[in-house]
Amino acid sequence: MSGQGAWLLEFGSGQTGVIGERQLLHLLPAPLSLHEVPASPFFCRHVVIWEQEPVPVMALSAWLEGRPSRDEPTVVAVAAFFDTRAGENRYGALRLSAIPRRIVVSDEQACELPPDMAEWREIALSCVGHQSRALPIVNLAHVFSGGLSRRGTASSFAEALPMEAKADIPSL
Numbered sequence: 001m002s003g004q005g006a007w008l009l010e011f012g013s014g015q016t017g018v019i020g021e022r023q024l025l026h027l028l029p030a031p032l033s034l035h036e037v038p039a040s041p042f043f044c045r046h047v048v049i050w051e052q053e054p055v056p057v058m059a060l061s062a063w064l065e066g067r068p069s070r071d072e073p074t075v076v077a078v079a080a081f082f083d084t085r086a087g088e089n090r091y092g093a094l095r096l097s098a099i100p101r102r103i104v105v106s107d108e109q110a111c112e113l114p115p116d117m118a119e120w121r122e123i124a125l126s127c128v129g130h131q132s133r134a135l136p137i138v139n140l141a142h143v144f145s146g147g148l149s150r151r152g153t154a155s156s157f158a159e160a161l162p163m164e165a166k167a168d169i170p171s172l
Contacts, residue, residue, distance in 0.1 A: 055078060058143055
């Protein structure tokens, strides 16, 4: 069975997901300097400066549970995705409770998202079975492009920023 490399991510509170091998760009160990963004949704409350640019930091476990997380991240993973609306690559960061593990997945492992993982339907591209577990494949473009508005206060990270902050951030 041949397959593709992927990263198994642990978001905290028992929530795990997968992203593509080439989507993970950099790991930032905690503690690190997170900058709070006023009036931002509880699941995307901070930015981290990476490669001299502000990158939104998403707490997926908080979004999935519908409440702020009290856990401090062990590591923050900077990931890349293609924003089809903007027609360019973008970056986002994910709060993780453990260092990502490389796994191999294949089409033969495709499975349905179990009923007890319904909250993942909005952000999962698909699902794979791995070691007797269903692992959602995270749609990073949806996660970071404003698709999570129903659980928060703003339709996108850029919308959550105060007007004066938007002027200072050319990529938003």
